[in-house]
Amino acid sequence: MALVTPPQNYEDLIRLIHDRHDGMSKTYQRISVYLTQNPNDVAVHSVNAIAERCGIHASSFVRFAQSLGYKGFKELQALFQRRLATAAPGFEARVKALETELSAAPERSEKGFLRDLVVRDIASLQLLLDEIDDRDLATAADLLFKAEVVYLLGQLRSAPVVDLLRYVLTMLGKRCVLLDAGGGLATHMARSIGKRDVLLAVSFRFYANEVVNIVEEAGQRGTDIVAISDSTLSPLAKWARVLFAVPEHDYSFSRSLAAPMCLAQALVVAVAARVQDDDQAPRIPTVTGT
Incomplete structure (x- = not known):
């Protein structure tokens, strides 16, 4: 059923898509994910070009827009265009x-x-x-800094991101546990997460089932979760106290980890700044070899 008054700005549109996502058809869910992951492409390309990239017929995009209360896709697209025009100069x-x-x-x-x-x-x-919102960065860094133990979770192509985080956080003196998929113990190890611990999870399309399940189970127990993913419609989003939706572009063969790696490094630098214990002569304690 069409809305009497469809969303008039990008933020309200995304909020409505989030609210309706679980009840949408599979096709509309795919369209929703594409729109939220590629807002700039949606702003600058025709509906036919967007449909071709998404692998869905253009008429489905039109019907999707109408289901949200718009007359057609161009009316919905205008919100993305206004967002892009004001997002950043040039x-x-x-x-x-x-x-x-x-x-x-x-x-x-x-x-x-x-x-x-x-x-x-x-x-x-x-x-x-x-x-990326600077308040989210600050909140995530505070959570990691104050956590008794940081549990790190990432599989498949997300694994290098959590491996980097484990290395640097450990060298900063933070207690870390890598929920390694090896041996099939990750799910059981995650059940050891305490109330003063933090889970940092990384997952991108197509989301690793074990990662999604662990995040859901930990979220239901009230665990503080910092998530790095590729969309605000990621299955990690529902349970994350802080979600970083890292923009991602499809490549012909592989997808780059440059942006999530950069974000991970920014987080550990922010944590390092918090472990300085002397304002006059700050020194970051590290773990050194013997």
Whole structure:
């Protein structure tokens, strides 16, 4: 049933999509995920181009918009365009320049592949800087700093992110437990998370089932969870006290970890700043070899 008054700004639209997501059809859920993960692409491309990228017929996007109370997709798209125009000075120009550069690149050599990935990573890192809320960064750093134990969870391509976090946090003197999938014990180990501990979980499409299940079980017990994922519609979002929805672009073969790795490093630097114990001559305690 169409709404009498559809959302008139981007924030209200995303809130409505979140509220309705679980009750949507599979097709509408896929559209919802694409819209929330690629707001800038939605703003600058035609509905046909968006539909082709998403692998769903354009008419489904039109019906999706109408289900939210809009006359058609262009009316919904206008909210994304207004958001992009006010998000950051010159950002729309950067997006268009990137699209032009990538589409015009004739080089299909090994160096050309590297160049394409670097250019895309630069765009993802810039978007990360524009999108991540400094209050979320502060809250997450406080949680990690105050936690008795930081439990780290990530599998498949998310594993390198939590491996980096374990290394640096351990060297800063933080007690860390990696919920390793090896041996099938991660779920059982997670049940040891205490009330003064924090779970930091990382997962991207297509979300590892064990990671999703552990986050859900920990969330139901009231555990403080910091999540790094790719969308505010991620299954981790419901249980996260702090969710970092890291912008991600589809690559021809692989997806880069540049943005989530950068975010992980920013978190540990913020934690390091909090463990300084002397304002006059700050010194970060570290674990050193013997």
